[in-house]
Amino acid sequence: MSTIKAYGNYSATSELISLEIERRDIQPTDVAIEILYCGVCHSDIHTARSEWGPARYPVVPGHEIIGKVTAVGIKVKNFKVGDSVGVGCMVDSCQHCSACEEGLEQYCENAATFTYGSPDKISGGHTFGGYSEKIVVDESFVLRIPENLNLAKAAPLLCAGITTWSPLRHWNVKSGDKVGIVGLGGLGHMGVKFAKAMGAYTIMITTSPEKGADAKLLGADEVLISKDSESMKKHANSFDFLLNTIPVGHDVDPYVSLLKRDATMVLVGAVEPLTNVNSAILVRLRKNIAGSMIGGITETQEMLDFCGENNVLPEVEMVNIQDINEAWDRVVNADVKYRFVIDMKSLK
Amino acid sequence: MSTIKAYGNYSATSELISLEIERRDIQPTDVAIEILYCGVCHSDIHTARSEWGPARYPVVPGHEIIGKVTAVGIKVKNFKVGDSVGVGCMVDSCQHCSACEEGLEQYCENAATFTYGSPDKISGGHTFGGYSEKIVVDESFVLRIPENLNLAKAAPLLCAGITTWSPLRHWNVKSGDKVGIVGLGGLGHMGVKFAKAMGAYTIMITTSPEKGADAKLLGADEVLISKDSESMKKHANSFDFLLNTIPVGHDVDPYVSLLKRDATMVLVGAVEPLTNVNSAILVRLRKNIAGSMIGGITETQEMLDFCGENNVLPEVEMVNIQDINEAWDRVVNADVKYRFVIDMKSLK
Numbered sequence: 148m149s150t151i152k153a154y155g156n157y158s159a160t161s162e163l164i165s166l167e168i169e170r171r172d173i174q175p176t177d178v179a180i181e182i183l184y185c186g187v188c189h190s191d192i193h194t195a196r197s198e199w200g201p202a203r204y205p206v207v208p209g210h211e212i213i214g215k216v217t218a219v220g221i222k223v224k225n226f227k228v229g230d231s232v233g234v235g236c237m238v239d240s241c242q243h244c245s246a247c248e249e250g251l252e253q254y255c256e257n258a259a260t261f262t263y264g265s266p267d268k269i270s271g272g273h274t275f276g277g278y279s280e281k282i283v284v285d286e287s288f289v290l291r292i293p294e295n296l297n298l299a300k301a302a303p304l305l306c307a308g309i310t311t312w313s314p315l316r317h318w319n320v321k322s323g324d325k326v327g328i329v330g331l332g333g334l335g336h337m338g339v340k341f342a343k344a345m346g347a348y349t350i351m352i353t354t355s356p357e358k359g360a361d362a363k364l365l366g367a368d369e370v371l372i373s374k375d376s377e378s379m380k381k382h383a384n385s386f387d388f389l390l391n392t393i394p395v396g397h398d399v400d401p402y403v404s405l406l407k408r409d410a411t412m413v414l415v416g417a418v419e420p421l422t423n424v425n426s427a428i429l430v431r432l433r434k435n436i437a438g439s440m441i442g443g444i445t446e447t448q449e450m451l452d453f454c455g456e457n458n459v460l461p462e463v464e465m466v467n468i469q470d471i472n473e474a475w476d477r478v479v480n481a482d483v484k485y486r487f488v489i490d491m492k493s494l495k
Numbered sequence: 496m497s498t499i500k501a502y503g504n505y506s507a508t509s510e511l512i513s514l515e516i517e518r519r520d521i522q523p524t525d526v527a528i529e530i531l532y533c534g535v536c537h538s539d540i541h542t543a544r545s546e547w548g549p550a551r552y553p554v555v556p557g558h559e560i561i562g563k564v565t566a567v568g569i570k571v572k573n574f575k576v577g578d579s580v581g582v583g584c585m586v587d588s589c590q591h592c593s594a595c596e597e598g599l600e601q602y603c604e605n606a607a608t609f610t611y612g613s614p615d616k617i618s619g620g621h622t623f624g625g626y627s628e629k630i631v632v633d634e635s636f637v638l639r640i641p642e643n644l645n646l647a648k649a650a651p652l653l654c655a656g657i658t659t660w661s662p663l664r665h666w667n668v669k670s671g672d673k674v675g676i677v678g679l680g681g682l683g684h685m686g687v688k689f690a691k692a693m694g695a696y697t698i699m700i701t702t703s704p705e706k707g708a709d710a711k712l713l714g715a716d717e718v719l720i721s722k723d724s725e726s727m728k729k730h731a732n733s734f735d736f737l738l739n740t741i742p743v744g745h746d747v748d749p750y751v752s753l754l755k756r757d758a759t760m761v762l763v764g765a766v767e768p769l770t771n772v773n774s775a776i777l778v779r780l781r782k783n784i785a786g787s788m789i790g791g792i793t794e795t796q797e798m799l800d801f802c803g804e805n806n807v808l809p810e811v812e813m814v815n816i817q818d819i820n821e822a823w824d825r826v827v828n829a830d831v832k833y834r835f836v837i838d839m840k841s842l843k
Contacts, residue, residue, distance in 0.1 A: 246756060254756050254780055317781075396774070408594060408602050411783070418775040426744070427766040429786025432602055433665075435759070436784045438777025 148172060148270070152494055153279035154468050155207035159197035162472045163278070168207055170283050171270040175222040178289050180232055185277035186211025186302035187466070187487035188333070189394060192475050194264055199418070203264050209277025210236040210262040211305040211488075213298050223286045231298060233290040233451065234282060235305035236441045238262050238274060242287070250445040252288075278468065280494055290448055293455025303333065303461040303486040304454060306441065311338040312450040313442030314390060314413040315345060322346030324387040327371070329402055331358045334392035334416055336485040337461060339365045342390070344457050350386075352402070361484070365462070373401060384408070384432060392416040398423035403434055411435040461486050467493035496520060496618070500842055501627035502816050503555035507545035510820045511626070516555055518631050519618040523570040526637045528580055533625035534559025534650035535814070535835035537681070537742060540823050542612055547766070551612050557625030558584040558610040559653040559836075561646050571634045579646060581638040581799065582630060583653035584789045586610050586622060590635070598793040600636075626816065628842060638796055641803025651681065651809040651834040652802060654789065659686040660798040661790030662738060662761040663693060670694030672735040675719070677750055679706045682740035682764055684833040685809060687713045690738070692805050698734075700750070709832070713810070721749060732756070732780060740764040746771035751782055759783040809834050815841035 148169040156163050173179050191208035193199045212234040216226050226232060239260035240252040252259050260268065263276030275282075292301055311334055320326055326347040328338035335351070342349040343366035350369045351362035359370035371378055379401055386405045389412035396419045402412055403424075414436065428434065442450070454460065462485045466474045474487045496517040504511050521527050539556035541547045560582040564574050574580060587608035588600035600607050608616065611624030623630075640649055659682050668674055674695040676686035683699070690697040691714035698717045699710035707718035719726055727749055734753045737760035744767045750760055751772075762784065776782065790798070802808065810833045814822045822835045 251756070408599070414774045414777060418778055420771060420773045423768060424772045424784075425768045426762045426786055429762060429784065430766050430788045431786070433785060433787050436772075436777070437781060438774055438779070439781050440778045 151280045153207045153275060154471055154494070155205040155275070155278065156195050157204050159202070163195070163475070166205060168205070168275045168279065169270070169272070170275070170281055171267065173218055173220050173283055174269060174285070175220040176285050176287070177220040177283050178216055178223055178226050178232065178286050179218040179281065179283050180212070180214040180234065180289070181217045181281055182212055182214040182277055182279060182491045184213040184299045184302045185209040185489045185491060186306065186463075187471070187474055187478060187489060188306050189478055190306070191276070192478060203273040206264060207275035207278050208263055209279070210234070211302040211307070212262070212277035212282060213292065213302045214282070217281070219286075226286055226289060231292040231294070233292050233301065233305050234262060234277065234284050234288065235290065235309060235447055236262055237444070238284045238288045239268060250443040252443050253441045278471070278489065280491070288444060290444070290451055293451060295458070296455055297460060299465060299488050299490070300460040300463050301451075301454070302488045303337070303463060304451060305447070307333045307337045307461060307486060308454070309442035309447045309450055310334055310415050310439070311390060311392070312341050313446055314415060314439040315341050315388075316446065317439065318388055318411055318413065320345050320347050320388050323348065325350065325385060327352045327386045327389045327405060328367075328392065329389060330392040330394070330416060331362055332392060332394065332481060333483075333486045336365055338390045338392060339367050340459050343367070344453070344459050379405070386410060389413070390415065396420050396422050399436065400425050400428055403428045403436065406432070406434045408432040408434070411437055414438045463488045465490050469493060499628045501555045501623060502819060502842070503553040503623070503626065504543050505552050507550070511543070511823075514553060516553070516623045516627065517618070517620070518623070518629055519615065521566055521568050521631055522617060522633070523568040524633050524635070525568040525631050526564055526571055526574050526580065526634050527566040527629065527631050528560070528562040528582065528637070529565045529629055530560055530562040530625055530627060530839045532561040532647045532650045533557040533837045533839060534654065534811075535819070535822055535826060535837060536654050537826055538654070539624075540826060551621040554612060555623035555626050556611055557627070558582070559650040559655070560610070560625035560630060561640065561650045562630070565629070567634075573634055574637060579640040579642070581640050581649065581653050582610060582625065582632050582636065583638065583657060583795055584610055585792070586632045586636045587616060598791040600791050601789045626819070626837065628839070636792060638792070638799055641799060643806070644803055645808060647813060647836055647838070648808040648811050649799075649802070650836045651685070651811060652799060653795070655681045655685045655809060655834060656802070657790035657795045657798055658682055658763050658787070659738060659740070660689050661794055662763060662787040663689055663736075664794065665787065666736055666759055666761065668693050668695055668736050671696065673698065673733060675700045675734045675737045675753060676715070676740065677737060678740040678742070678764060679710055680740060680742065680829060681831075681834045684713055686738045686740060687715050688807050691715070692801070692807050727753070734758060737761070738763065744768050744770050747784065748773050748776055751776045751784065754780070754782045756780040756782070759785055762786045811836045813838050817841060
């Protein structure tokens with residue numbers, strides 16, 4: 148075990164402070180990574196504040212990790228010292244259930260080990276995330292970052308990126324489809340970029356007219372203001388796919404009404420009860436509502452490679468680790484365009 | 496036009512009474528049908544009582560119609576006098592939109608003409624259903640009843656049958672799948688019979704232990720009492736498909752929790768707001784909730800042929816038209832096993 152610097156908190160109500168944690172020693176298939184950048188995800192806050200159930204403290208958040216390989220275990224095949232790599236929301240899974248065999252480790256039937264707050268099979272403690280100097284991860288959960296990508300900007304791809312990419316791919320969004328991205332935040336802005344890069348006619352659906360101009364800069368072909376009932380009516384029953392990134396429970400009926408027959412709206416933001424779902428809207432045109440959680444390791448690598456080839460990158464605001472509590476306040480207030488990335492040099 | 500006897504009502508609060516209606520004259524592609532039997536569907540009641548929006552009065556309900564062909568138009572190709580035929584929930588559609596071209600007339604983009612209460616393109620009035628002596632229907636919406644089927648019992652196949660058949664087929668239920676049928680009424684009992692006949696391991700999911708024995712007689716391999724939280728927990732994340740026939744808004748979370756990763760629950764009974772849908776349950780294993788409405792004409796014929804080949808028939812209780820108001824009270828109280836069929840001889 149080695150002692151390293153990190154930022155985390157000790158209770159649901161305490162701020163993040165500088166602290167020290169123990170990282171496990173490198174195992175034969177492990178990769179040791181010096182963390183250069185770490186994205187700030189709203190999940191970090193929900194978890195650290197025990198809003199999604201009681202957390203294991205101390206919580207060291209962070210699952211949008213970018214770094215350089217500093218050492219590799221004797222059996223590591225795919226990485227070498229100096230490689231630019233990423234670690235996302237998971238650092239382990241059973242590797243033998245049907246989900247893992249299909250490359251869907253996030254749905255591991257024996258519970259994936261998440262990057263922070265999960266029991267660590269090797270150390271015996273719990274996992275610590277990327278708000279830290281270093282991380283040691285089995286190479287099966289390490290991603291390769293294409294050389295042409297800006298490393299700081301790439302960080303949010305590891306969660307916000309794959310969370311939006313995976314459903315767009317799984318539901319087979321293709322060139323010419325009419326795709327709506329509901330909600331313009333960290334997830335939504337990646338949804339717009341990906342849908343557009345996949346060739347879809349991409350419509351940003353937002354309650355806020357002031358977000359419209361921004362959405363167009365991000366690549367949206369059109370903006371639909373969800374409070375404008377006339378416009379919503381014009382688009383009724385016309386969307387091939389909707390990616391709903393609204394982060395809280397809400398009335399989904401106005402959005403479901405936009406779907407074509409047999410089309411699907413996928414929820415990726417809200418993980419709580421929806422305030423209204425009228426089954427009549429589903430029944431009348433055989434519509435679907437589904438959920439989707441992050442993505443598997445193989446598809447995360449595919450997404451990163453796609454971003455390298457198409458130069459797709461998140462919009463980020465850099466922050467030092469010492470300013471993390473203020474940054475979190477701004478995330479809670481949806482006051483960031485569109486993702487904070489911590490420059491981990493500031494931790495040294 | 497010809498004047499015929501029927502049963503119907505003149506306002507949302509009035510009982511059904513004997514009345515006379517006008518049937519259109521036979522058109523070149525029309526089939527005239529003497530109605531022998533008509534099933535009683537809960538939709539009849541909702542519509543006649545304006546519970547699904549204001550009805551066009553008089554309402555003559557009935558869309559589970561079985562009869563004999565008495566005359567055919569000069570261009571009719573597929574039917575002749577004396578044939579045993581059925582008419583379901585629709586009697587016309589645009590025939591050229593993408594839904595109609597895919598054989599999904601129920602989702603016609605220009606609005607299907609439903610068997611009762613829809614504007615009738617030919618007569619200029621509105622359509623009247625099967626609680627009557629006779630019906631005149633374009634042959635494209637007339638179904639052939641396999642000769643070996645009991646005609647009285649076959650009636651509910653035209654709505655309860657196709658409503659459950661269509662989603663089981665569309666979502667590709669196959670031999671060996673673990674399928675749950677939620678709710679044991681007119682729809683649910685057909686769901687059990689079809690799922691079993693398709694080779695699925697069929698589990699009846701009901702709130703009422705007393706329905707268990709019945710469900711097994713209908714063919715269920717197992718009964719799961721939804722109020723028994725221990726049993727529900729044992730079946731968590733294990734169903735390949737759920738057909739939810741509960742006819743009112745309800746908390747769907749306990750049922751969605753039963754689905755496997757990537758599996759779907761289809762709502763066919765409730766056409767109103769659900770009381771609870773927790774998106775977290777959808778997100779965690781990429782689960783789906785969908786709706787489905789009746790079925791297309793081609794698949795209705797396939798279903799009837801399947802019933803002929805496999806001798807699948809609803810359980811029915813025969814009733815005379817003069818007792819229809821009492822029968823409706825019993826439908827509302829879920830006091831029928833499992834579908835009333837009106838013997839239309841009683842109307843003469």
